[in-house]
Amino acid sequence: MSGAGNKRPEPVQVIKQRRDAALKALVDGIPYIRFLGIQFERRGDELTAVLPFKEELIGNPLLPALHGGVTSGFLETTAIVGLGWSMIWDEIENGDNDPADLVRQAQPKWPKTIDLTVDYLRSGLPRDAYARAEITRSGRRYASVRVEAWQDNRDRPFAQATGHFLMPDRSSG
Amino acid sequence: MTDDSTAIPPDPSKPRSPEDNDRLTRQFMDALPHAKALGLEPGSVGQGRAEFTLPYSEKLIGDPATGVLAGGAVSALLDTTCGASVISHPRSAGGTATLDLRIDYMRPATPGQSVRARAECYQVTRSVAFVRAVALDDDDDRPVASATGAFTFQARP
Numbered sequence: 057m058s059g060a061g062n063k064r065p066e067p068v069q070v071i072k073q074r075r076d077a078a079l080k081a082l083v084d085g086i087p088y089i090r091f092l093g094i095q096f097e098r099r100g101d102e103l104t105a106v107l108p109f110k111e112e113l114i115g116n117p118l119l120p121a122l123h124g125g126v127t128s129g130f131l132e133t134t135a136i137v138g139l140g141w142s143m144i145w146d147e148i149e150n151g152d153n154d155p156a157d158l159v160r161q162a163q164p165k166w167p168k169t170i171d172l173t174v175d176y177l178r179s180g181l182p183r184d185a186y187a188r189a190e191i192t193r194s195g196r197r198y199a200s201v202r203v204e205a206w207q208d209n210r211d212r213p214f215a216q217a218t219g220h221f222l223m224p225d226r227s228s229g
Numbered sequence: 230m231t232d233d234s235t236a237i238p239p240d241p242s243k244p245r246s247p248e249d250n251d252r253l254t255r256q257f258m259d260a261l262p263h264a265k266a267l268g269l270e271p272g273s274v275g276q277g278r279a280e281f282t283l284p285y286s287e288k289l290i291g292d293p294a295t296g297v298l299a300g301g302a303v304s305a306l307l308d309t310t311c312g313a314s315v316i317s318h319p320r321s322a323g324g325t326a327t328l329d330l331r332i333d334y335m336r337p338a339t340p341g342q343s344v345r346a347r348a349e350c351y352q353v354t355r356s357v358a359f360v361r362a363v364a365l366d367d368d369d370d371r372p373v374a375s376a377t378g379a380f381t382f383q384a385r386p
Contacts, residue, residue, distance in 0.1 A: 123309075126263055129299065129305055
């Protein structure tokens, strides 16, 4: 249950607007996300990362195939944004609608990657890719995340990854 | 499975000269649009070893509060360097793709400094190459990241 308590539920547009603004503030400030061109689509609290195809993501022009570094960067970014989003979610749900507040909440200290293991299951094709992160454990200090990326067919992932992350110290508020 | 194989025409009948290796490295780089986009610079490549440098660039920042490069950029550097070491292995017929890659991030790369990666393809079978790599900034004694991976391999006949 969210923290709405006995309050009248907010109009749906207000909720959507606030969540979308927070997501935008979370993601917009990161140059590397812009470099790869990653976008995030939101359904409630569920995020799907979208990597629209462009030429400079290619690693093998003969096949052609996505560069392995693009794939791992996409998976890692999806994992970190997923963690960041889960960190700010409650604050956003309980907060008021002050946009400045939202931006402040949405620019947290980011989790740091400890390790990332990527399985390349099949060639990344020259078309859009999608990924979702699942936080399998989130503790005070460490988090484990699983990420899966697919293209045309959700049941045929082209890469998957598991990573461990060091969570930022949030005691300083 | 994906990525790093290249346009290198294999000529299995002859051993490779250092000039061949330089040419292969250049072809390798020209063939990789993403390596170009990252600004990767090839160092020495040959005999199952490779070195590449990732110059610091603001567009690759992952944490705007600190200016630290995104892990993904370092991953791409390590993946490229590992792939180059596989292709440069004396028994390689050319071309490879990453099967898996594990990266350990020991510390953030110092903002403003280039990151250099060194990879060694230390063992090959007929179809798999095993690689390890390390990424360093200006401080040689404290690696930024290390990687171990398995790559597809085609041995020369």
